[in-house]
Amino acid sequence: MLSVLAVTFPFFALVLAGYIAARRRMLPFEAIGGLNTFVLFFALPCMLYRFGASTPIAQLLDPTAAILWLACALLVVAATVKYSMNARIRWNDASFGALVAAFPNTGFMGVPLLVALLGAQAAGPAILTIMIDLVFTTSLCIALSRLDGADQHGASDAAKKALKGVALNPMPWAILLGGLSSAMDWKPVGPIMDTIGLLADAASPVALFTIGAVLARSQFVAAQGEHGPMPASDFVPVALMKLFVHPLLVWGAGMGARAAGLPLDDFTLTVMVLVAALPSASNVSLLAERFGADTGRIARIILLTTAAAFVTFSGVVALLT
Template identity: 35%
Template sequence: MLAIFLKTLPFFLVIGTGWLAGRTRFFPPEATGWLTKFVFYFALSAMLFRFAATLDVASLFDPAFVLAYLSGSAALWALGFAVARWRRQPLAAAAMEAHTAMTGNTGFLGVPMLVVLLGERAIGPVLMVLTIDMVVFSTLITLIVTAARQGRVRLSTLVPLLRGIVSNPMIVSMLAGLAWAGLQLPMPGPLDEFLALLGASATPGALFAIGASLAGRAAERMGPALWLSFAKLVLHPLAVGIAALAVFGVEPYAAGVMIAAASLPVAGNVYILAQYFGTAVQRVSAAILISTAASIATVPVVIHWITKG
């Protein structure tokens, strides 16, 4: 257990360094925004493309894996929604809380960390989780909040939603990498070295950006935020673990990667959505802060459990 904690500690120390730099304003919010943009559009995209280009496309898609993650995450989504409605939250706010409870920081934290901790075999399952979160559940929250605000979903809503999905650099880089792998194209040495060099900056850049972005968050609305953090860090991996291992019989290693991805703290892009829709902003912000801090202790426990079989 101590060995796993020590392996995960450097990742969280980089996050802490970013938080300290942001808190002291040595790294101002404007710098955080530009660093995040660099990681999102360049470094992380290079890493994802290079990862995807090395995959065996024929064996990547596992229906049992997809169904397990979808059903486990959907069950937690429904629980989060029910709890919010029980607290008499409006439909849009309840949907945002449900989205917060099951959307992990797979892109900026999961891809760099889990591949290092669990090995390169984790690439395929991590990318599958990332794709499901971005395509299925981000679409779901947008449709529900829009329907709650406008009374119905219009075609004018769907067009920019689809445009946003297909223009997302993480999705584009993954699809381009998978196409490269599917066509069995050779990877020229200079291109591979370029992608490796640029992609290597994704891990420290993303972790530093996470920490710097947390510096401006306040822990308000503690009650709901604590519940959402507990749901994300504990209930989400438990739900997908039951679905993967007890219901759909997912291969143990892939199931372990899925559970590890589900144990990650709340993703920062949930705050962007909450701010865009103007709903549950304080709860989401506090849940990101609390879940990220608590994950220093919870993620090593999950990784330890996975690696011990």
């Protein structure tokens, strides 16, 4: 366990550093958008391209792993929405709560952390889960969030906007280009590849620092709009769903798939379980703010899962490796 904590500690320490820097205003809130832009549009796509280009195409197009991950995500979304819905939490808030329960922080945290723990071959299954969560899970939850509206076309319009957002997101395109490079055994010329490498190397530390800064800003914005304390039952069970139910569900589904004779190797299943054990994706707070959901609730879930994951995620790693 200590050897695992020695690997995971620097990753969570960088998140804490970003949180403290933003909380104490050493990093102005206005600057966080610039950091996020650098990570999302420059550094992270280069990192995903580099890993995708060096990963066998069969790992990026593993149908068993893809179907298993999507099925588990749909179950987590359905269970979280069903639990969350009450007189105060309607479709909008329940749907974004479901998204943070089903969408791990794979891009900003998971890929570099899993590569550090398991080696470069862990990138393939992790990248596959990113594609599914960006294209399917996010689009579904945004569509569900519009069911509160009186307009019967609200959900379909939201789904179209979500898919448009996916099309404008550079991460899926970077993964696709990396997959094509892998399939064609091709890579850019030396100077361009060196530039990609420099940006890719910057992705992990800047992304982790940015996660902490985004969490601090989300917490501050949420506190400004709150009226009275929030019941723990509104956010703690969703955090538990993310950290415990999601990885257990992926592990159980994977063992069931293997028992049924489906091709799913031990390493791929281990990576997928560890991805599911990651904290919630920090960018969901930005989506929740854009669609008018309760950002205070979402920020609490993300912050709780991120803080607790230092112990829970490390524990899952120790159990599986």
